[in-house]
Amino acid sequence: MSTLAINGGKPVRDTYLAYGRQSIDDNDIQAVVDVLKGDFLTTGPKVAEFENNIAAYVGAKHAVAVSNGTAALHMACFAAGIKNGDEVIVAPLTFAASANCVLYCGGTPVFADIDERTYNLDPNKIEDKITDGTRAIIPVDFTGQSVDMDKIRAIADKHKLTIIEDGAHALGSEYKEKKVGNIAELTEFSFHPVKPITTGEGGIVITNDDRLYERMLLFRTHGITRDEKLMTHSEGPWYYEQLDLGYNYRITDIQCALGSSQMQKLDKFIARRRQIVKAYNEAFKGIDEVITPFEPDYSNSGWHIYVIRLKLDKLKVSRKEVFEALRAENIGVNVHYLPVYLHPYYKKLGYQEGLCPNAESVYQSIITLPLFPGMEKQDVDDVVAAVKKVIEYYKI
Known part of the structure; x- marks a missing residue:
């Protein structure tokens, strides 16, 4: 049996392999340079071009791009009308932004447990959480796998709730052969x-609803408009009015030029991710x-991340020791995620352990392995070798 690197043995790799990273080529760089040499750096034609590219790709009517994914979720909650006193059902096994966006609008996140197989929000756990104050559901496409949207749609329609799909992991993924992004x-x-x-x-936020689209356009630019159809009056071509309390969540032409260039490679990126997942499996x-x-069967994931779950009853150690041993082998493992309500801030709000037993149990035993399109065959082989080496050492 090979000595683990953490115990003084030779690591599987000489260099560190991150769990994820960007894939940038010369075309991406040139797209950004072209903008830098042009007339617009912030909001210009590249923003609309990028929005149109995303909307067309997923088959939706509208897209509104903003400065980051958290801002996008905040904007979606605003567009949906979430306000003080409203409750929103949220998946717990996710990044904090999936719930923080509800708090930003004055609402209350209500966590419903996950399915132990998919790690996504379990539709069977939703209805028990619905009250007269519930206004929306935020399901998360964890790892890129689509949630069971038909079941969630049926619940939302029954109770007249808005679905705000957190597809942060899922651009290019499919639900029943339909692109994620034009269902919710x-x-x-x-x-x-x-x-x-x-x-x-x-x-970015995608919608087919004209009213929601208009609300988001206002929200990302301070609540300000120059559209004469929306203003109370006009004093001339310079004139604008603030109609709501919006934010400066604008994205730049520099960023959107890069995004449009990246979109040309998205399908290739996803194909490579799927190849790596197949090799891991x-x-x-x-x-x-x-x-x-x-x-x-209903999901065709684009595989943003690859998460394994350890059978801790078959190992001599906890997840922590396995994690540290893999890091010592120069495999950049990670963990996604601590259930949101277990963060100290949420505990101060009154959330307690035991709220979502499945999410808490899964969290204790999951590890994210490296997965990104730029991984070579040797990188994949190194990850496999390191996992086998560490598990063999620690198994009972």
Whole structure:
């Protein structure tokens, strides 16, 4: 048995392999340079071009791009009319922004538990959380796998709730052969560097609803408009009015030029991600101590991240020791995510452990392995070798 690097042995890799990273080529760089040499750096023609590219890709009517994914979720909650006293049902196994956006609008996040197989919001756990104050549901497409949208749609329609789909992981993913992004009333995507495509930082909200679209346009620009149809009156071509309390969430032409260039490669990126996931699944299926991702028939994931679950009852150690051992082998593992309500800030708001038992149990045993389009075959082989090495050492 090989000595683990954490115990003084030779690491599987000589260099560190991150869990995710951007894939930038010369065309991306040139697209940004062209903007830098042009007339517009902030809000200009590249913003609309990027929005149109995303909307067309997912088959939706409108897209509103903003400065980051969190701003996009905030904007979606505003457009949906979330206000003081409103409750919004949220998945717990996600980044804090999925719930913070509700707090930004004065609402209350209500956490419903996850399905232990998919790690997504369990539709069967939603209805018990609905009260007279419930206004929306924020399901999260965790790892890129679509939530069971038909079941969530039926619940939302029954109770007259808005669905705000957090698709931060899911650009390019599909639900029943239909692109994520044109099913919910509002769908958010993120363009952080580890996401399916990047604009550096950036986010977008997709909708087919004209009213929601107009509200989002106002929201990202201070609540200000120059549209004479919306203003109380006009004093001339210079004139504008603030109609609501919006924010400066604008995205730049620089970012959107990069985003449009990245969109040309999205399908290639996703194909590579799926290849890597297939290789991982094949390599790990004989390891009894590891649970590989489950994908339901209705989902065709773009695989933003690859999460394994450890069978801790078959190991001598906790997740922490396995994590540290893999890091010592120069494999940049991560964990996604601490259930939101277990963060100290949420505990101060009154949320307590035990709220979502499935999410808490899953969190204790999951590890995210490296996955990004730029990974070479040797990188994938190194990850597999490191996992096998560490599990073999720690198994009972």
